[in-house]
Amino acid sequence: MDRFLIVSTDGHAGLPMERYRDYLDSKYHAAFDEALPIQREMTRRAEEKLLLSEFNDKWRQGIEEDLKGAWDGTVRNRVIDADGVAAEVLFPDGITEQNAPPFGAGLALKPWGVDPELQWAGARAHNRWMAEFCRDDPHRRIGLAIVLMLYDVEEALAEVKWAYKNGFKGILIPALMGDREGYNHPRYYPIWAFCEQHGLVVHTHSGPSPDYDYQLPGAIGIFLTEFAWWAGRPMWYLIFGGVFEKFPGLKFVMTEVSEFWVPHLLEMMDVRASVKHTSGKLGDFRSNLTMPPSEYFKRNCWVGASALFDEGSMAVRHEIGIDRVMWGTDYPHPEGSWPKTREKLLTYMRGVPESEIDAMLGANALECYDVDEAALRQIAQRIGPLKSDFSAAAA
């Protein structure tokens, strides 16, 4: 192949909010109709207070049509073709804040403040639509089902089984655990077991955070300092909880967490698990592990590295593990590499050994997800970035 295969491990798709109604159980229509204007108003306020409308308006100019790829498959394929992307892992929240699933079931999902039954209804509406969306192009669309596993485990397991049967390749779980049982709890074993057995990849994605008061000075800076930590937190629950020890084939991905801090996290966990003088008084917490925590990361975890390479991730790719980093374009969000993926890739990766680029752009994702490699390579051979452009000499 003279072109790279790009599997973007961070894509977003979702319906304009009013259209989720058609995918909801009819018994929730009344609640939906009541919630819709509230959700619109909250979106408006978020754009006013939190998001800088000037930035967003400017960014949207000229790409309005392309943004419709959030829910329109024809547009989406045209757009990602142009961006050089063969396939995408699909999270909810197509356009930032504009088409999240109903009842707080989107990226920012919190296990509080919403009736679990309603949140489940919202999640299922999204999952049904996503199943259709992926069915239309099963090779290029690697769908994730939203699974609210912190509530009733039986109910969550049933959704995971449904998702598997309907072609999903993984699940998105709540990153924030709130007052619910942590992911180190054995009650979740049936879900991990099913995911391990069927190769479903478990994901968190940045975005969820405590209920900051965004009126206060510095709230955004605080959010930005912490957001990756909130998204990554389930990982050390799983590691120290012995979940990867018990389910050695379980796959976990944390996405859009800006990776430059991951080596530090690995060091932190290993130090904590090994220094005896300072933690001796706390008793035994290691006998459920047979390896240092970082080894579980290197075996069971990946980072969905969403175009944040400008924050120093390239420099630490070997410390994270070159086989753990998977590129994502974040289409159609403004903070990602789209629509300039080719340009950005050249900026960060020109001169890097071809095998490393290949690993980060696609080969690692082929390892992680149950996808049809041959079909994807064929697409990549048509639209992927030319390998020759990346040689140091091509600069």
Place this chain on the structure above:
Amino acid sequence: MDRFLIVSTDGHAGLPMERYRDYLDSKYHAAFDEALPIQREMTRRAEEKLLLSEFNDKWRQGIEEDLKGAWDGTVRNRVIDADGVAAEVLFPDGITEQNAPPFGAGLALKPWGVDPELQWAGARAHNRWMAEFCRDDPHRRIGLAIVLMLYDVEEALAEVKWAYKNGFKGILIPALMGDREGYNHPRYYPIWAFCEQHGLVVHTHSGPSPDYDYQLPGAIGIFLTEFAWWAGRPMWYLIFGGVFEKFPGLKFVMTEVSEFWVPHLLEMMDVRASVKHTSGKLGDFRSNLTMPPSEYFKRNCWVGASALFDEGSMAVRHEIGIDRVMWGTDYPHPEGSWPKTREKLLTYMRGVPESEIDAMLGANALECYDVDEAALRQIAQRIGPLKSDFSAAAA
């Protein structure tokens, strides 16, 4: 001087729990009597589940008398003399889990689960005792008052004023903010203003954490991975909230957080405050700052580095800032350097330039705290470690 001055910035002092009764307002005696057996039972359970009694029992053998320095000044001075320590910053919780102030007002304090009025009663009981304890030896004992500032600000401010009048050199504030207003809220300005004006140093100390279920596998590992983050969190609330911008003389210390991760935190904050592409959509959150976040750290903050140098802190002391690191022995806790402070210092610092050792052991603390340098140097000249032992040649 041929000896180093050691100001330990992490000492713990507190009464055996039943003796706090004498320092409580009498109207809380009935509640105290009711709570005491519960507190004892909780302590017993914590020792059984959380703390490894085997480790702790073994550790206590032969030092039972020395541990009484937690509340007995004569014992304390003998013990710290032998350890080479001239003065100490005094936090609550003399002996781990065994003599915390009543009503959850100790190190692990959380702004939930306890009636604020009772928690305040417990804090005041400790503060009254601590005032006496420090009055007995005002040079060597740098007392901190427990200030529950997340509740009523007027009440907190009154306690801060009382503390200042009664010789305290700083305050300990809750690290966990729970559902209370974050430290970036302007409601706290009167407290920061008073502390700035009178040189009172604001502290957090590791220990507080969410209500983990310690029955679950890996809970301790999760706690250890996160504890420093919980203790440090108020710092980025203060930095991004513009509090150090508004109160440029305010001093903040985070204690026993194991410092090796601090350079990473500084990098994280600076990256978050500077990268525009990935955070542009979130609007302006920097215009209340005139410097990069790390510069506020380097001007307003210190780390109370509690003998955790075996975790790699020495290697990054310059990245943290050699003028930001203050040694602590953690007496009388088992995880610190006491009773082997001289030995540990030699292990980690032999061959390090004298000026750096001097800074970390005492000079930085002299900058930070309003103490009588001449009196402390006189004590150090009697009991401090010999400088000549630290030369590379002495090995």
